[in-house]
Amino acid sequence: MRRFFIVLCLILPLSLAAKVVSPQINANNSVTFRISAPNASRVQLCSDFLPVTKVTSKYGNVYELPGRAEMLKNGDIWEYTSPVLEPELYKYNFIVDGLETLDMSNVYVHRDVSTIYNIFIISKNEGDKGYLYSVNDVPHGSVNRLWYPAPGLGGQRRMAVYTPAGYEDSKESYPVLYLLHGAGGDEEAWLMLGRAAQIMDNLIALGKAKPMIVVMPNGNAPQEAAPGEGSKGMYVPSMTRGAIGNNMFGNGGFESSFMDVVNYIDSHYRTIAQKSGRAICGLSMGGFHTRNISYLYPDCFDYVGLFSAAQQKRGEAAIYDKMESQLACQFAQQPKLYWIAIGKDDFLYEENVQFRTLLDSKGYQYEYFENEGGHIWLNWRIYLPVFAARLFQ
Amino acid sequence: MRRFFIVLCLILPLSLAAKVVSPQINANNSVTFRISAPNASRVQLCSDFLPVTKVTSKYGNVYELPGRAEMLKNGDIWEYTSPVLEPELYKYNFIVDGLETLDMSNVYVHRDVSTIYNIFIISKNEGDKGYLYSVNDVPHGSVNRLWYPAPGLGGQRRMAVYTPAGYEDSKESYPVLYLLHGAGGDEEAWLMLGRAAQIMDNLIALGKAKPMIVVMPNGNAPQEAAPGEGSKGMYVPSMTRGAIGNNMFGNGGFESSFMDVVNYIDSHYRTIAQKSGRAICGLSMGGFHTRNISYLYPDCFDYVGLFSAAQQKRGEAAIYDKMESQLACQFAQQPKLYWIAIGKDDFLYEENVQFRTLLDSKGYQYEYFENEGGHIWLNWRIYLPVFAARLFQ
Numbered sequence: 001m002r003r004f005f006i007v008l009c010l011i012l013p014l015s016l017a018a019k020v021v022s023p024q025i026n027a028n029n030s031v032t033f034r035i036s037a038p039n040a041s042r043v044q045l046c047s048d049f050l051p052v053t054k055v056t057s058k059y060g061n062v063y064e065l066p067g068r069a070e071m072l073k074n075g076d077i078w079e080y081t082s083p084v085l086e087p088e089l090y091k092y093n094f095i096v097d098g099l100e101t102l103d104m105s106n107v108y109v110h111r112d113v114s115t116i117y118n119i120f121i122i123s124k125n126e127g128d129k130g131y132l133y134s135v136n137d138v139p140h141g142s143v144n145r146l147w148y149p150a151p152g153l154g155g156q157r158r159m160a161v162y163t164p165a166g167y168e169d170s171k172e173s174y175p176v177l178y179l180l181h182g183a184g185g186d187e188e189a190w191l192m193l194g195r196a197a198q199i200m201d202n203l204i205a206l207g208k209a210k211p212m213i214v215v216m217p218n219g220n221a222p223q224e225a226a227p228g229e230g231s232k233g234m235y236v237p238s239m240t241r242g243a244i245g246n247n248m249f250g251n252g253g254f255e256s257s258f259m260d261v262v263n264y265i266d267s268h269y270r271t272i273a274q275k276s277g278r279a280i281c282g283l284s285m286g287g288f289h290t291r292n293i294s295y296l297y298p299d300c301f302d303y304v305g306l307f308s309a310a311q312q313k314r315g316e317a318a319i320y321d322k323m324e325s326q327l328a329c330q331f332a333q334q335p336k337l338y339w340i341a342i343g344k345d346d347f348l349y350e351e352n353v354q355f356r357t358l359l360d361s362k363g364y365q366y367e368y369f370e371n372e373g374g375h376i377w378l379n380w381r382i383y384l385p386v387f388a389a390r391l392f393q
Numbered sequence: 394m395r396r397f398f399i400v401l402c403l404i405l406p407l408s409l410a411a412k413v414v415s416p417q418i419n420a421n422n423s424v425t426f427r428i429s430a431p432n433a434s435r436v437q438l439c440s441d442f443l444p445v446t447k448v449t450s451k452y453g454n455v456y457e458l459p460g461r462a463e464m465l466k467n468g469d470i471w472e473y474t475s476p477v478l479e480p481e482l483y484k485y486n487f488i489v490d491g492l493e494t495l496d497m498s499n500v501y502v503h504r505d506v507s508t509i510y511n512i513f514i515i516s517k518n519e520g521d522k523g524y525l526y527s528v529n530d531v532p533h534g535s536v537n538r539l540w541y542p543a544p545g546l547g548g549q550r551r552m553a554v555y556t557p558a559g560y561e562d563s564k565e566s567y568p569v570l571y572l573l574h575g576a577g578g579d580e581e582a583w584l585m586l587g588r589a590a591q592i593m594d595n596l597i598a599l600g601k602a603k604p605m606i607v608v609m610p611n612g613n614a615p616q617e618a619a620p621g622e623g624s625k626g627m628y629v630p631s632m633t634r635g636a637i638g639n640n641m642f643g644n645g646g647f648e649s650s651f652m653d654v655v656n657y658i659d660s661h662y663r664t665i666a667q668k669s670g671r672a673i674c675g676l677s678m679g680g681f682h683t684r685n686i687s688y689l690y691p692d693c694f695d696y697v698g699l700f701s702a703a704q705q706k707r708g709e710a711a712i713y714d715k716m717e718s719q720l721a722c723q724f725a726q727q728p729k730l731y732w733i734a735i736g737k738d739d740f741l742y743e744e745n746v747q748f749r750t751l752l753d754s755k756g757y758q759y760e761y762f763e764n765e766g767g768h769i770w771l772n773w774r775i776y777l778p779v780f781a782a783r784l785f786q
Contacts, residue, residue, distance in 0.1 A: 019507070021629075039490040097432040101494035107509055107620065108627050111500045114412070120627065137624040139540075140549065146535035146561070156533065168539070168661055227500065231530040234501050234513065236414075268561055 152257020180282025221250020545650020614643020
């Protein structure tokens with residue numbers, strides 16, 4: 001038996017590089033990072049817990065890069081220990097003599113659009129952010145990936161559906177949250193980067209959210225499925241373009257055909273198929289889609305969440321020109337919650353000020369949640385549990 | 394709108410490293426690999442299409458490392474173009490001055506136990522290996538990840554369930570294939586490394602396999618779920634030990650409690666809940682589990698597939714001592730197909746010769762499939778479609 005394991009262990013790795021322990025989460029919630037790079041002359045850690053670097057692009061836009069920290073060499077191993085970290089899901093990679101690389105000792109890798117990086121989670125107490133994003137010893141829902149007919153966009157499309165713990169063995173009907181991703185994302189984004197299944201499992205187990213179905217469609221009109229999951233092959237994902245080269249925003253097509261998604265869910269899951277049993281929210285482009293879908297179908301959603309939403313017109317579709325009259329329709333049958341969230345440093349902040357000014361000028365009721373930070377997943381992972389806790393009460 | 398995209402594009406990446414196109418699959422199915430490493434003095438490509446290097450360990454075991462090829466520097470970019478490649482799913486990484494790194498331009502990353510690497514697929518014609526492993530424009534099944542009660546192993550456990558295209562909108566009952574992973578694998582292994590969902594979609598669409606449900610449980614007795622998917626957190630996966638440090642083989646516990654899996658599936662899916670509607674197969678440890686489960690429950694499975702199966706006793710469980718009498722039971726009600734597959738270079742080859750000698754000595758009917766190569770996913774991805782095409786005919 002021992003020989004079996006030894007041989008097996010040796011067969012699989014691509015090579016025999018010394019493995020180091022990294023990241024090592026220490027008892028005080030500092031984190032030690034290590035990489036074996038005997039021949040390197042400079043190694044840096046790049047992570048979002050480090051102070052950001054502001055850079056101005058040649059277009060004059062100011063943007064932020066995750067901070068870097070110098071790692072110190074000890075024998076063949078480069079090492080860096082962070083300060084004590086607050087509960088959060090953090091991302092990082094290494095830069096070895098200018099070359100970006102992953103931490104090959106850490107198999108937990110996320111993809112955000114076309115970038116891959118390692119992650120780790122810090123949690124101190126039940127209910128903190130790190131706890132909400134972790135898999136805890138609580139009842140777990142199921143996550144299904146399925147293809148559904150989407151005649152409005154032509155052909156079959158892929159989506160992910162979370163059903164809460166207990167759904168399979170119950171006869172009850174459940175409310176549904178439609179959860180939309182941003183530009184460059186896809187039906188996997190809220191599950192991977194947004195930790196949606198973990199957040200819902202934990203909120204429900206803590207009694208902070210009602211059990212609900214969560215539906216994550218692919219909101220890129222020209223993309224049938226996440227990169228690598230559709231028949232366009234393993235192409236390089238892009239922020240702005242789907243596999244066949246069209247604008248991800250879809251010029252209203254996704255919004256206009258959204259009942260393809262709702263009808264599929266209502267006919268294949270035990271749902272509360274009425275306004276009081278439906279919520280919709282999304283981030284960035286998905287916030288824009290949420291706003292448009294909810295005004296296009298004013299009888300459909302009682303809970304609407306715009307997370308760092310794009311608000312200006314992104315195309316020439318007729319549905320965009322109908323916004324004001326449709327909003328009038330939507331707010332004439334006041335949704336139970338119309339929730340707008342954004343970070344102070346978000347580059348879409350001003351667009352949201354303008355949109356709120358419009359709502360205010362009409363006297364439409366909404367709630368507003370503002371926090372620190374910008375257009376990043378750290379914020380969208382905050383908004384989801386705050387919004388979800390308000391639903392179907 | 395343009396400004397929106399520009400800003401958004403700049404915000405997300407961890408840094409601004411020049412992206413190169415890699416891998417680039419050329420028209421003749423050669424592949425060009427590129428990496429920007431201006432400061433490096435030597436860069437190699439490591440991939441399983443290159444001739445292997447044989448190495449002898451200090452224990453005297455001979456094992457193989459994927460071959461390496463020198464990349465050539467052209468400005469800041471290192472480049473290598475492969476010969477014309479046959480249809481297959483290939484893995485690779487780069488070695489930059491001795492440092493292993495992924496191709497950061499390729500977001501398609503697989504994890505095998507504790508190793509991560511990039512992949513790409515070559516396909517020439519409908520039905521070839523690369524085609525079977527790809528997402529093609531065919532009807533797609535669904536893949537659900539769910540938690541089920543497993544009293545025999547204590548608590549809830551996670552599994553993946555593939556349902557074929559059409560299942561949701563049908564009233565029919567379907568046969569079920571139980572598909573088991575090897576040591577170091579988990580309920581994600583056949584989906585990721587084995588391309589099981591793609592293989593089944595394509596085989597069914599080509600008319601080469603019957604529509605069937607495919608159930609992928611976690612066969613590591615001490616592990617409730619894949620690493621990162623259970624409450625043990627984001628630990629480093631291991632070939633031999635689960636999160637709580639116990640032998641993955643489980644000393645018969647997984648086999649003895651396997652009806653927990655079957656009962657859950659039969660009570661939650663529309664199955665043909667009888668011997669003629671059930672198949673079971675697995676690789677390596679999963680082949681060992683398959684052999685044991687199928688003899689423990691001789692009325693349960695009409696199709697049995699041992700892929701590169703471990704055959705010697707891996708523990709002291711009583712069920713292992715009952716093998717010969719239980720095999721007599723099993724073959725007294727001859728399964729429709731008892732299928733043994735192994736590569737000529739597999740380190741378990743001799744164990745399988747001994748097992749077949751036993752079967753031959755008793756006159757038990759089985760089929761034997763032998764091919765080139767060793768204990769690797771390239772072979773298990775071959776065995777699955779050959780076996781699946783034989784089921785439920």
